[in-house]
Amino acid sequence: MLVTVVVGSGIMAQQLSTDMGLQLLENSLATFFGLTVLILLFQQISGSHLNPVVTLVERLVGGMDRTGDAAAYIAAQVIGGLLGAVLANAMFAQPTRWSTTDRATPAHLLAEVVATAGLLLVILMLVRTGRAALVAPAVGAYIGAAYWFTSSTSFANPAVTIGRMITDTFAGIAPGSVLPYVCAQLVGATIAVALVSALAPRGRQR
Template sequence: MNTTTTEAVPLWRRAAAELLGAGLLVTVVVGSGIAASRLSPGDVGLQLLENSIATALGLTVLILIFQPVSGAHLNPVVTLADRALGARHGGGEIAVYAGAQIVGGIGGALLANLMFAVPAALSVTDRAAPGQVLGEVVATAGLILTIFALARTGRAALVAPAVGAYIGAAYWFTSSTSFANPAVTIGRIFTDTFAGIAPTSALWFLAAQVVGAVVGVGLVFLLFPNRKAQP
């Protein structure tokens, strides 16, 4: 999830990195959610704590792994925000990135289901309350601001730990538990477990994430209008 220059890497390799990275991210989210619900039955607070710690740590590692290959966007709204903020992504490249991220997200949920012997089923967890939708706007705007505030001020090396810390915190301070990622949201439709989201709720979350991304990009332009050259 940063804007490190990766134009020299073939697009197919960058797409593979985005697919694998987004897939593993959803595997971390869903798998740790299943483990938490089994290890701490009846204690939703402890389950969320376990899930958030695993996600924050896993996300940090995944960004560090895939950053040199694809920029480690792992998230369609990050790819779109990167383009809006001046990166040289063509429409075809954006479509490839987003497609890879979404396919990876679905695959990651299915992999977690298989590892924990969870039957294949769509989620029935309703998360479409107005406060939760607003939470997704806030979570996504904050994510975009975190990434690009660092990237545009020459501190791209800090993106991985900062994003991991932000998402870990946003699990708790947002009512939606901070999906903040369309690929993750779509992937989580395919698991009827602790981390799942019903398809109808997912549509609201996707809309909120787009709005949040627009707000985040606006904040980046307002606060960090000039891009500092990377060392």
């Protein structure tokens, strides 16, 4: 559903507006609201694991007990991302095909490092300081904002990145850009873990 929101709202924005800035505004607002609702919806069921880097970090820092569980979540996230793009394409009568939008420039990869580090910082700091109830609106707001302050428009999610490679629309990313993006996202996640360890050590939880 997350990829359906991102891709579907991107297609709708493309159909409704010719101005790129307005298209991005429409896409980012839909993602902000959609992501917030999805996190609230699944928070008490699965912990709202919609993002492989979040799942990997949770496994690393002890929020998930078994590696097998993390692997199952990541598989579900990637499959869900691909199916979400297919669904969005179908709703707008768009063909499901490889995107032709190359995005892997040095500036875009730096933006993905920043976007992912910021996302993980928001989640981990809120959880570690006893404010997990704020994760849904905070993550939605952060991603909505990061659409605008990062040149990559803040994918910050390997499953979303993989899903968006099969839609040749406003939200698409060429297959050749996917691996560099995922690597940048993993770097960003590593930076976030280091920052949280420094800013909020476990002995200082409140």
